[in-house]
Amino acid sequence: MTNYSKVPVFENGIAQPVFPFTDGKTGENYDPSTSDIVRYCVYVESDYDMDGDGKRDLIKVLVQVPRSAVEGNYKAASLFEARPYCAGVNEDGYPHMKEVAEKEYRKFDFEDLKKEAAPRVPSGSISPMELALKSKASDWYYKDKGNNDSMVYENLENFNYYLVRGFAVIISAGFGALGSDGFNFVGSEYERDAFKFVVEWLHGDRVAYADREGTIETKAEWSNGNVAMTGRSYAGTMPFAVATTGVEGLKTIVPVAGISDWYSQQNMQGSQRYWPKEVLNSFLAYFCSSRYNDETLSEKELDDIAAFHHELSLQQLKCGSDYNEEFWGAGNYRLNYDKIKCSALIVQGLNDENVSTKQFEMMYKAYKKSGQTVKTILHQGPHITPTMPNKNYGILIDGKFYDDIVNEWISHYLYDVDNTAEKMPEVLVQTNYDQNKWETCDSWETAYSMKLESSEADTSVIDTDWEAAGVCAENFDEAMSLKSSNMNKRFVTAPFDKAVTIQGTVHLNLKAALKDGDIENDFNPENPNDADSLTMKLGDSKVTGRMDDVKLVAMLYDICDEKFDNIQTVDPERNVIPVVTVKENGVINGGDLPAFNLCEFETVHKNYRPITRAYADLCNPEAGYEPETAANSIELKKGEYHEYNIYLNATRYTVEPGHSLALVITTEDPVNCLIHKTYSVEIDNASINATVPVTEETENLEMTIK
Missing domain, CATH: 2.60.120.260 (Galactose-binding domain-like)
Structure with missing residues (x-):
């Protein structure tokens, strides 16, 4: 019999798996009245009216939080993944770009994005538990209309480890996603601020609504106001973007393979560097714009999204492969190092040729200039997270489970647990000649x-x-x-x-x-x-x-x-390093959760x-x-x-x-x-x-x- 607790328990400096778990993907079998994890969606009000309908754009957010926190037994800290893919994608990116390449669109003026609208005035309020009891699993887990082989919020289970340890898990795809308003604008201040607004709601500084119409307000009454952001790739980029706003409540970030500058992700020293057919930011913007699949939108509203994306292409074409401050400046997050007020644990694969290693180094240097605490974990893998829940495996980080390391880090910064997080080496690196050997450095800079x-x-x-x-x-x-x-x-x-x-x-x-x-x-x-x-x-x-x-x-x-x-990578795109299982069920997640396989990287002989x-x-x-x-x-x-x-x-x-x-x-x-x-x-x-x-x-x- 598992001994559950109503409040978080910390031993050896980390949160323990003492909360029960209920899967949120059980569809018709999901019962909000009995679920141990309370789940519901809110719609955070932004400051923008990107789509010009006279109303402030709303941002859909999925909340998962242990029931005990919602019942008032404790205030939960939040782990937030800002991932533009999570609300669905348009898998037809390449054919779509061909279809629209020579198409005529109305002229979209980017200045229109700056139009202001008055904030809504709520007509009532609802508590988190009341809202959760009215929610259905179909609010967050259903077939992705733009990708029939996947489900929306397919990352739902990525952070179950933290739910059973008392953390709330927050997921959002931001502007332009299904359920949200606005446009997906890669590398812009609009994209950045969408996720900043979510942090503000968790901190108690912004309004969110229980409905798409924006009439019934709901507050994060269960939240202690402290937030950590994490995620890989695009989701590893947004923590750095939001950190450079200095938003209150964001205590730390754990970016994995994150981008610190969008220009040098797509280009490098004046030359195109990224995969050939994905160098236009409009490609990624379309790919993540699941709002195209919103059946309630009119033809004009759909055309407006398309016109915006087309203009985004035209703006980038003017730049060629050169840096242009007007186009690329907002996505050059490292320039805003002086606004950073939170710590960072930066994770990067040294064989990652999707998001290049230059990105983590620029992040690191920006943090050093900011004077905030920064640590790095460098592994020999490609574009992965050291624990891959969707692939049922994880690698050890210097003999430890990756999530245990992150647990210690965020327990310290979100719950003020006195542990050894800040005593971690500034650089922890897996050696290339022996993947079971890890070395430490006091600084990334060498003498x-x-x-x-x-x-x-x-x-x-x-x-x-x-x-x-x-x-x-x-x-x-x-x-x-x-x-x-x-x-x-x-x-x-x-x-x-x-x-x-x-x-x-x-x-x-x-x-x-x-x-x-x-x-x-x-x-x-x-x-x-x-x-x-x-x-x-x-x-x-x-x-x-x-x-x-x-x-x-x-x-x-x-x-x-x-x-x-x-x-080294084994595929032509340089994105794959196979893994081999060292021990089945060797990565322990604890509580009611299944274990993952413990793996290591497969080597080649060349x-x-x-x-x-x-x-x-x-x-x-x-x-x-x-x-x-x-x-x-x-x-x-x-x-x-x-x-x-x-x-x-x-x-x-x-x-x-x-x-x-x-x-x-x-x-x-x-x-x-x-x-x-x-x-x-x-x-x-x-x-x-x-x-x-x-x-x-x-x-x-x-x-x-x-």
């Missing part, structure tokens, strides 16, 4: 650096002829790392005598010039990935008004004559391993580490040299004795190439040097072309 310098004279010419180089998405890293070709030059060190650990951002400096290419015709663009015609206009000088995205790609590899076991990479545009010689330095571009002239400073994605990697570093410079990466162009680049071999941050003093190394 030492190693210089890699070319010993070659003369020049090298590289081109974009994939076929001649025998290169495709499936073999790109292997082809680039193991030999030079017409398409790449590989600069290699001698084998290392002792292990060297790289930590931070590698800075490559070189001089290069456009050698050849049809400038007048935009280097004869091709569409290798069958992108829609609108997206393809990103590289059209007639649209952007300038030469753009003449790529230079830099990569750092670990290579060895003998094959070695290592962890004589190369990608360490880090970067994308840059020859047209942006001023571009550096900070996203905003990519604002100015030039027109290239054949034979005219420029100096480039390319900053590779942040990394932590140990090169073992007998291994060499290969610094590779190429033109295009077929995996992330929207527009395939025909050009060649001449490189001054003697100019090539790289500054590599390392954890201890080491000698500088010479590199030769191989």
Whole structure:
């Protein structure tokens, strides 16, 4: 018999699983009068009238909270996931972009988004329990109209671990989602503020309604006003966005693979870096706009959403691949570091090439400037959370369950539990050579650096002829790392005598010039990935008004004559690292919850391993580490040299004795190439040097072309 409690119990510094659990996905069998977890939806009133109907837009929010808190036995702290996908998605993103690429829409003026509307005046109020007793599971769990293979709020079970420990779990998809008003506006202050408003409601500073009409007010009477935000990817981005507003009540964030700057998610130093057909923010905005499936909307209302998304595309097309403050500034969250008032535990996979590791490093640096507490957990995985409830597995973090670590962290910041959370190391990192070994650092910044310098004279010419180089998405890293070709030059060190650990951002400096290419015709663009015609206009000088995205790609590899076991992605999109089960039901969730399988990453046996990479545009010689330095571009002239400073994605990697570093410079990466162009680049071999941050003093190394 489980011993339940009516109030949270903390032992060994963490909340214990002492609350009963009732599944919220049981449909007709869900009985709100007996459920141990109280569930209901509210509609938080925003300050905006994005859709111009004269009323403030409402934001749908799903509340899950232990019954005991709603009954008044204690005040619950909230764990909040702001995830624009959770209320449904439009899975037809690629065909949709083709359908609307040449379609005519009414002109949408972004200034209209700023129209003000008076707040509603509630005609009555309802308590959380009264509202929950009237709620049905179909309010939050039903077929996703935009994706028939999924359910709305499919992340409903992701945080059950915290419910049985007394935390409330709050989920919202924000503006533009089914059940909410407004538009999904990726990387905007509107998107950010939607979730800030939810925090304000939880803190007692904002009105929410029990109904879509906005007439009956409901307060979070069960809330202690303290909120933590967490989630992965898009849901890991919003905690950083909201943290930079300084909103009251947000005590800490645990962003997992979050974006700190939307420009450098889609682009890098003036060049497109993200997956070819998803570089327009309007693609993601449409994908998350489940409001399209609201059957109560009129044709005009649907057309307004579409017109907004089309204008979002047109606004980005003006930028090309360059940074533009008006378009990208609101999503450059790191610039608002001075407003941060909460702590952060940042989690990132070092093999994540969806949300690049540069994002976590920029988050970290912003937090250091803010003076707030920041810790980082870096694992060897791809774009994952260390516990994956939807896939029934988890990995250990230095011998501990990931959710136990987060539990300790948020127990400290939300319930003032005196534990060791703030004594965590500033950096906890899983080593690349032994995934069962974790190392700690007092700071991400290192006191030492190693210089890699070319010993070659003369020049090298590289081109974009994939076929001649025998290169495709499936073999790109292997082809680039193991030999030079017409398409790449590989600069290699001698084998290392002792292990060297790289930590931070590698800075490559070189001089290069456009050698050849049809400038007048935009280097004869091709569409290798069958992108829609609108997206393809990103590289059209007639649209952007300038030469753009003449790529230079830099990569750092670990290579060895003998094959070695290592962890790396195995799919062409670089998003998958398989896991193997170490112990079935080895991740204990506690209480009435089933356990997950304990897993580790599957290794491959190869004589190369990608360490880090970067994308840059020859047209942006001023571009550096900070996203905003990519604002100015030039027109290239054949034979005219420029100096480039390319900053590779942040990394932590140990090169073992007998291994060499290969610094590779190429033109295009077929995996992330929207527009395939025909050009060649001449490189001054003697100019090539790289500054590599390392954890201890080491000698500088010479590199030769191989």
